[in-house]
Amino acid sequence: MNINSGIAKTYILSNRKLTAVGILGVLLGMSVYIFMNSLLVGFDKSSNKSIFRVNSHITVYKDDEISKELPKEKNKFFLIVNPTVVPNQNTIENPQLVMKTISQHSDVVEVSPQVMSSVFYNNGRTQIPGNAFGVVPEEANRMYHIESFMVEGDFNRLASNPNGIIIGSGIAEKMNVFLNDNINITSSKGVNRTFKVMGIFKTNNSVVDKSKSYVNIAASQQMLKEGNAYITEIHVNVKDQEKAEDIAAQLSKITGYKAEGWKSANETFMAANKMRKIIITFVSLTILLIAGFGIYNILNMTVSQKINDIAILKAMGFKGKDVVRIFVTQAVSIGVIGVMGGVLMSTIMITLLKKVYLGGDIGYFPIDYEPTKYAQGIFIGLFITFFAGYIPAKKAAKVDPVEIFRK
Amino acid sequence: MSSVLKTENVNKFFYDPTEFQVLKNISFEVQKGEFLSMIGKSGSGKSTLLYILSTMDTNYSGALWIDNQKMTGLSIDELAQIRNQKIGFVFQFHYLLPEFSCLKNVMIPALKLNQLEEKEIEARAYDKLKMLGLEDQALKPANKLSGGQQQRVAIARALINDPLIIMGDEPTGNLDSRNTNLVFDILQDLTRTYGQTIIAVTHDDDFAKKSDRIIEMMDGEIIS
Numbered sequence: 055m056n057i058n059s060g061i062a063k064t065y066i067l068s069n070r071k072l073t074a075v076g077i078l079g080v081l082l083g084m085s086v087y088i089f090m091n092s093l094l095v096g097f098d099k100s101s102n103k104s105i106f107r108v109n110s111h112i113t114v115y116k117d118d119e120i121s122k123e124l125p126k127e128k129n130k131f132f133l134i135v136n137p138t139v140v141p142n143q144n145t146i147e148n149p150q151l152v153m154k155t156i157s158q159h160s161d162v163v164e165v166s167p168q169v170m171s172s173v174f175y176n177n178g179r180t181q182i183p184g185n186a187f188g189v190v191p192e193e194a195n196r197m198y199h200i201e202s203f204m205v206e207g208d209f210n211r212l213a214s215n216p217n218g219i220i221i222g223s224g225i226a227e228k229m230n231v232f233l234n235d236n237i238n239i240t241s242s243k244g245v246n247r248t249f250k251v252m253g254i255f256k257t258n259n260s261v262v263d264k265s266k267s268y269v270n271i272a273a274s275q276q277m278l279k280e281g282n283a284y285i286t287e288i289h290v291n292v293k294d295q296e297k298a299e300d301i302a303a304q305l306s307k308i309t310g311y312k313a314e315g316w317k318s319a320n321e322t323f324m325a326a327n328k329m330r331k332i333i334i335t336f337v338s339l340t341i342l343l344i345a346g347f348g349i350y351n352i353l354n355m356t357v358s359q360k361i362n363d364i365a366i367l368k369a370m371g372f373k374g375k376d377v378v379r380i381f382v383t384q385a386v387s388i389g390v391i392g393v394m395g396g397v398l399m400s401t402i403m404i405t406l407l408k409k410v411y412l413g414g415d416i417g418y419f420p421i422d423y424e425p426t427k428y429a430q431g432i433f434i435g436l437f438i439t440f441f442a443g444y445i446p447a448k449k450a451a452k453v454d455p456v457e458i459f460r461k
Numbered sequence: 462m463s464s465v466l467k468t469e470n471v472n473k474f475f476y477d478p479t480e481f482q483v484l485k486n487i488s489f490e491v492q493k494g495e496f497l498s499m500i501g502k503s504g505s506g507k508s509t510l511l512y513i514l515s516t517m518d519t520n521y522s523g524a525l526w527i528d529n530q531k532m533t534g535l536s537i538d539e540l541a542q543i544r545n546q547k548i549g550f551v552f553q554f555h556y557l558l559p560e561f562s563c564l565k566n567v568m569i570p571a572l573k574l575n576q577l578e579e580k581e582i583e584a585r586a587y588d589k590l591k592m593l594g595l596e597d598q599a600l601k602p603a604n605k606l607s608g609g610q611q612q613r614v615a616i617a618r619a620l621i622n623d624p625l626i627i628m629g630d631e632p633t634g635n636l637d638s639r640n641t642n643l644v645f646d647i648l649q650d651l652t653r654t655y656g657q658t659i660i661a662v663t664h665d666d667d668f669a670k671k672s673d674r675i676i677e678m679m680d681g682e683i684i685s
């Protein structure tokens with residue numbers, strides 16, 4: 055072993071208490087960092103999962119338009135005194151062409167048209183307001199994985215059943231209907247129609263579960279007294295959901311319709327996510343930093359305790375950089391042991407928590423071993439310990455032996 | 462005979478608390494194999510001079526040569542390398558690393574020099590300790606030894622790299638007369654047998670008289 059590391063080792067072993075405190079600090083900081091950040095990723099994944107049960111990555115629709123000024127003409131100025139929304143049909147013209155254009159975008163993986171209509175679910179004299187979504191069943195299932203949150207029935211039966219409907223569990227409860235029962239619906243255009251319940255889903259978003267139903271797109275068009283070219287929304291899924299906003303902007307430009315990414319559509323929700331992320335990042339980094347201060351303190355203490363040793367070593371021909379190595383080795387050893395302990399500890403904590411069943415929307419505790427967070431934690435942990443050791447070591451390297459010997 | 466150490470007009474000032482010239486025009490030469498004693502009243506500047514000769518103190522004017530190489534103006538790292546190789550030290554107050562065994566303490570300069578296998582270094586260190594009558598203390602931690610024993614360990618450590626020059630600031634200050642004589646004889650033998658050079662600051666007149674040459678200092682000047 056190199057003499058510098060040999061000396062570092064002796065210092066580590068001869069001051070076990072201090073070393074243990076340092077290691078424990080890093081270990082705790084490290085495990086909290088990895089654990090909390092893995093938790094964050096878990097939360098995000100689970101909340102994204104519930105978002106994507108009801109949202110596509112991008113929704114393309116016709117936005118309301120405000121009346122605009124007319125083009126300027128010579129010697130004439132137009133002034134709009136009271137701009138209002140232009141009465142217009144909220145429908146996409148020539149949807150087949152628009153959909154084709156969208157699906158040619160290289161990032162787009164799934165395109166599905168929808169016809170949304172406001173309806174009343176009739177139960178005797180009571181009426182429950184809600185929305186019936188006309189979809190192409192296979193496409194909708196690919197997009198929202200509806201099959202995965204069905205509680206009764208089979209979503210695929212919708213395709214072969216023009217009169218079929220899949221309803222939210224809240225509606226089923228209120229209306230007291232079961233699988234294969236009939237349910238009567240009135241649309242905003244006054245069309246009345248009876249559907250057969252092919253299945254019941256539960257997203258665990260109670261608002262959705264109490265109002266939403268899926269029908270075939272043709273049925274929905276008929277309810278609105280429209281033809282088969284009538285499409286209110288085009289839903290789009292892309293390869294990387296994180297890029298949805300950018301792609302939405304591009305689609306908006308290409309198609310001329312409003313395209314909105316899932317993040318803008320769920321702004322409040324995303325803001326809450328962001329806040330959670332900031333808080334957890336801040337707290338976990340602070341804890342790691344405190345562990346770094348611990349090491350800094352310990353090294354500072356060691357340097358002051360060993361100032362005589364440093365003077366002797368320098369007198370015997372140890373260079374400044376040898377002294378730096380001795381103390382940095384000490385710090386990094388504490389850091390490495392602490393980091394390994396922290397990795398082990400957080401893995402144990404995640405393993406235990408993963409098994410905790412919470413029920414409800416979430417199911418098992420939404421945490422998993424996140425390799426990137428492990429890597430990040432290890433990197434930051436070692437980085438901090440290195441610097442926490444380097445600063446006192448640099449100080450030690452500057453010790454003037456003559457000054458010490460004179461005392 | 463060849464010169465191993467030479468100074469030319471070394472002057473040093475302290476400015477704190479007041480300006481004070483601690484060394485005045487120090488010029489002298491030491492020959493290879495010489496046993497030199499440096500005496501003088503307390504405060505006359507012996508230690509200060511020795512720190513300059515040892516290359517640890519670079520804050521002076523004038524010039525210093527060791528082994529015909531000019532030390533003045535070399536970088537701190539270059540000087541450290543030279544110290545490691547060519548100079549052995551015994552300090553005024555025995556300075557060992559308390560958490561290491563005596564053997565390890567003796568070995569450290571050689572491990573730093575890194576020219577021999579660790580096994581060889583260990584054997585050599587053991588020999589040196591034996592020479593100073595400390596073979597049975599070799600594995601004890603340094604801080605478990607008496608003051609005199611520690612000082613002898615420090616002497617053994619100064620010898621480990623077969624330095625050209627061994628410098629001591631009262632190397633026998635903590636020793637009884639029997640051990641003082643033992644150390645003197647060992648040091649003298651080194652000069653006679655191996656041609657190593659000794660520069661020792663001492664308050665012990667008998668010790669000084671037995672050596673080859675005495676330099677006496679007073680108020681920062683060499684007076685004889």
Ligand SMILES: Nc1ncnc2c1ncn2[C@@H]1O[C@H](COP(=O)(O)OP(=O)(O)OP(=O)(O)O)[C@@H](O)[C@H]1O
Pocket residue numbers: 460475476477478483501502503504505506507508509510
């Ligand atoms: N860092 C310093 N700042 C100011 N004055 C100093 C400093 N170090 C030493 N001196 C002064 O320089 C003079 C020489 O000190 P030095 O230690 O060289 O004496 P010495 O001959 O070794 O004495 P002793 O025999 O007591 O060891 C003394 O007057 C001392 O007070």
Ligand SMILES: [Mg+2]
Pocket residue numbers: 507508509553630
């Ligand atoms: Mg002195």
